[in-house]
Amino acid sequence: MSLMATSSSSLPHVVFPSFHGPDVRSGILSHLRNVFARKGITMFNDNDIERGHTIGSKLVEAITKAEVSIVLLSKNYASSIWCLGELLEILKCKEASELIVIPIFYDVDPSDVRIQTGDFGIAFKKTCEGVTEKQKQRWIQALTRVANIAGEHSRIWTDEAAMLEKISSHVLKQLKVKKLWEEFRIRDVDQNHYITVQELHYAMTQLDIIEKVVMIGNFPTDVTLEWEEKKEMNHTYRPIDADQKGYITAADYQKYVFTVSERMITDEEAANFIKNFDVDGDGRISYDEFVKLTR
Template structure:
């Protein structure tokens, strides 16, 4: 089963960084590239999480080592998939050592996934990890063995997801992506929150939404043109959208429905919530049915329209 990850670190204000990637995905290619990691990467990207994965993001012609180390430094979160043969790769161990260094020097967050391995295998160099280090100790990388061992021990002590033969991988991936997604919004800046007087109005609106109480809420914001209705609604959307399974923002619905018809508006809604571009609605009646089924299936959907 997967356990909810709590491998986060408190980052001092002085360590505030600018990041080019949300997530750096570290993994052993021959173990997981075409299965678990492939599905994990797809779901991360569909969630709008900018993820660095070497065979997807590496510019052609760059040397792998320096490019990967640079990408690690530019990533806010390191998501490390420890599989059985992870420690066989000197590249993976170099990545991990650099990730653990960035935890201390750049305030990076590490989220470990123990994929068919036990965390104690990392801490105590047992089973496949012990065999790999036995070979590294007498090979050309023997001078790196101690730093690699410390990095593995540190990673093995972090709380993460343990995935074994009894786990449902699709459910585990959903939990991982959800946790990553929930971490990121707190790191983003709501550009509207610096406007004078908006903070009080924003808190009032959020209290009326009663997000944690369950049920369905419809909130209407009424006022004269130019009074800040859209600004307030947008600020609320930025703050709360990550709490929902699906979310969408539909602008100028009166004008858009007049120009393109209700079917197109239904397609836009479904595409945004389902995070796909392939939604086709045959008729307005069919669109209403599709939306009804979607709303029944998803327990938490946020939609902002004006």
């Protein structure tokens, strides 16, 4: 599965940025958005979301669906209860899933974030006024954890553009690694963390077949695919849509799983697979839906 973003607003955003707006929005954040956009990486935009004392469901959903989170730790980051709430959710997702977290220490020392000292600590102490000790300790633990994650420190860079280029290249590399893992999991149908000879043989057989039929049956999609992209998409799609009807049903997926692993999955498992891609809710995965959610 490719993790590169498309223009469809219904798709999950690849990168979720957490930041204190007045510190970075018109500077490093806008430059980072431009670098990411140039490389085809989508960054979540919160301009239309009203901020309050707790993060809302839209932000929680955006964090949950993100592949990467960039945490821009500026001097006033900890002055915002909203930012601290985002950080808690980001680290929660890092533990529960495969969310990649990259901190950027923007004109602030990592040690000040780690132990809440300096200007960063002053802002944090003010935020903690009136909150419970339990809440304060949750924030302290989160700040300590994020400060211990390898990231970039703006003060050691003389060229901010070069720093952002490095960060974007690192994100692309991480996304490619995740893509390879997804490709492995597709072929590891029984999810036992290794590919059997039978699974590998089936995959190789399908590759040979697909090479011959990749241009047959151009199913409708408004996404423009290059030749290599189309071939890659079909490598994944066509083995499941074996009769080339242009959509995948739960029964198709059950048959596919049984073919490669001799394991019969339940109707519920098959239905859950369909739900992950079924944007229009018609109970099946069209080629267009598949392309948009895996590209």
